[in-house]
Amino acid sequence: MSLGTLLRGWRERALLTQEQLAQRADLNVRTVRRLENRGLQQPRTTSILLLAEALGLDGEERAVLAAAARGPSAERVDPAVAVPRQLPAGAAVFVGREHERTALEDTATVAAIDGMAGVGKTALAVHAAHRLAPRFPDGQVFVNLHGHTRGMTPVDPGDALARVLRAFDVPGERIPEHVDDRAAMYRGVVAERRVLIVLDDAADEDQVRPLLPAGRGCRLIVTSRRRLIGLDDTRTLSLDVLPTPEAVALFTRTAGQEHAVDAGVVTETVERCGRLPLAVRIAAVRLRARPAWSVRHLLDRLNDDRLAELTAGGHSVAAALDLSYQRLSEEQRRVYRLLGSYAGAEFRVEEAAVALDTTVVRARRLLDQLLDVHLLQEPAPGRFRFHALVRDHVLALPHGTWGDVAGPF
Ligand SMILES: Nc1ncnc2c1ncn2[C@@H]1O[C@H](COP(=O)(O)OP(=O)(O)OP(=O)(O)O)[C@@H](O)[C@H]1O
Ligand SMILES: [Mg+2]
Structure with missing residues (x-):
């Protein structure tokens, strides 16, 4: 059906005159008239969006x-519409994650990557997005939702929608007030386009839901420290720390290949970093910045005070973990502090219940909450443990915060 016929039909359905529609859409009445009469060959995309709203x-x-x-002969989107290219540069050194990369390339619409702080969610999402970009010629959008950024609260979904709309050249004054209207306009903009959207560091499902695209031609990759199990039609990838060979490769390729000769010490060093990419990278960057140091010297320092050593150039493992801790409820913090300092490396839910002075059912629920935000691991069904760096973080918490741990849950 032609554009003019469609518009006339929908206008009559809405019981509007051409003048009333023009007024509602904040357009010139001549534009509406010419569109209905097919006099206007190349309508602006923003005019079409405004009419859809109205x-x-x-x-x-x-x-x-x-x-x-777009008309029957148009092969692509209106060339007047912006094509955003917002992907940040990928990591200079990228190792491993073959399985996850393949999974991301094969996913139909929405993929969610979750895992603990510094495990490499953003690095993987950006790396995969660069590889996928040629398949999404109508734009690549990257939005940091700041689920875990010091001094910032998570981005409001309405603000995130406005940013995406502006990236597609929708003028600020045309962006509707209400978040639902913004979401509808967003879905209209990306419908029928091949757009890749990366939402980095989502706080939870509610922050992501309004940004789910409707069209089949779009791809969304979300990263979050939380398992986003409440999103429909989403493929979930949970990232673990790196296997030893990949962690070693990340270390030597960052620190300098000359250190590869100390293979045994390098392996011990990456193990001491818990094979967490953020920790391995920081350790390697420190070594590179200190030509006088040997890997042995770095390892000795890590053996002294691991968390204090794992900070460089504005990045710090302790700070990253602390942001996860800040997002916990008071009750969850108590569980974290009590169990994190618990002597057993691995424990069962029954042992947790005793330590927490509560029932097994309740203990299981509390453990689930820490699992969901990746502050706790379940290496085998029913067996729990904290990552070594997470335990360090618990033990380094200021003692003033320990006073209130007593009492039942
Ligand atoms: N596969 C990898 N290859 C090389 N470097 C990596 C890899 N994964 C992570 N890194 C590096 O480790 C550091 C931490 O990774 P990243 O920022 O992606 O973690 P994250 O899971 O997004 O953390 P956060 O939860 O804090 O957002 C970065 O410097 C990143 O470049
Ligand atoms: Mg990240």
């Missing part, structure tokens, strides 16, 4: 309208 079209109708506006 006519109260749903997602499917918007897609039909967008297709009609």
